[in-house]
Amino acid sequence: MGSEPTLENEVAGFLADVHAVYVSEPEEAVASRHLAVIAREVELVLPRRTTEPAGWRRIMNRNRFMRPAVTLGAATLAALLGTAGLAVAGVDLPNPATKVFERVGISLPNQVGGGESGEHARSDDVRSVIEATPQSERGCAFGHAVAEAAKGSPLPEHAQAACDRGNDDDAAPESNTNRSEFGRDTAERARGLKDATAEERQSFGEDTAERAKQLGGAPEGTPGAEQRGESPAGGGTAGAPKGTPGGPPEGTPDGQPETLPVPEDTPTGPPAGTPGGGP
């Protein structure tokens, strides 16, 4: 039927009119009143959050894995900053702590070791010392210089003095041996003077003094005859009779004789009846 499509169109038109007539936004005053009532009810019934969180918080709340990851990252960053802060404050950090920064090319300040970047610099310093020192001058001082360059800081004082002692030792290695034997021999002879007479003891003292002179003489400032009788405990000259030049024999390392064990019955001091006065 020809009228059917037309009627269908009229029905469709009518239904469109129904929608257009009735569907419209509420008046502004009505809408405002409704929204105010809704807001009041929402506060009573629903959670009190009225504004959407900031972007980063929204992301963290929606992803349950984000918050722990961000917390871990913040803690790691705080640890790194704290470590760097300690370095700036002058704290010498252990190598494991400095290595973390050195892997990314960061050299922490105030570090004695200097880390890998410091090691690279020190190897250059060592090479410089080696290249700057001719073969003929590579003695003890050269070794010290290399050691200081490798360490990155000056050596202790006793290490510095080792070269000086070594120079002296290098100059007269044989006299060191003689002096040691002299000391041992003097001590052995002193042990045998337990029952010696005064004359024997005096002779021992003179003989010891003469032998000491032959070995190179005592260094300046060595205590003289005024201090006779003050024999060092356990010293090799224990038991030396009165008249023996005071002080350790010359050439004894560090001015002290070899410390040999002294027999318990070794007489100390001049025997009874020994006359006073100098030799």
Next chain:
Amino acid sequence: MSSTKNFAGVLGAARNGEERAWNAIYSEFAPALLGYLRARWADHPEDLLGEVMLQIVRDLPKFDGGEREFRAWAFTITHHRLLDERRRSARRRAEPVPAPELERLGPRGDTEDDALRAQSAERVARLLARLSEDQQNVILLRVLGELTSEEVGQVIGKSAGAAKALQRRGLDAIKRELARERVTI
């Protein structure tokens, strides 16, 4: 709402009590809900709309679904509120809407458009009045609520088949009225 994702986000924000979300829900659904209340001759359609929105706020924690389910749920609340009011007033309008009532639809500012709109509104009301109560409910829910036959059945408490039958008979009645108008004109 432009997309399912948008509505899900809005609904979630509304559950959290965000004012912006509730403003969006009101803007999206209030016009159709108010139109249904007007078309079904509610005594105070704006007041009823306010009550419907309050009930939506209170019952939202119990709601579970997407935008289509929410729309059907909102119209179900609206339909039940309308029935409650009718029981209270025991009044039913069968005659065409008198001209003063149409002023509630609001002038648009253009005299010619307002005149055409008023004429159209009167014709619509007159033709709908020829339908039964259930037929009007089904036609209006399909047209104003944009609901499916199944959803309409849930709103009015009938099966989908019954809703389809009511729709068919209602459209047949509208056709007869339109045909009669032709003859009359």
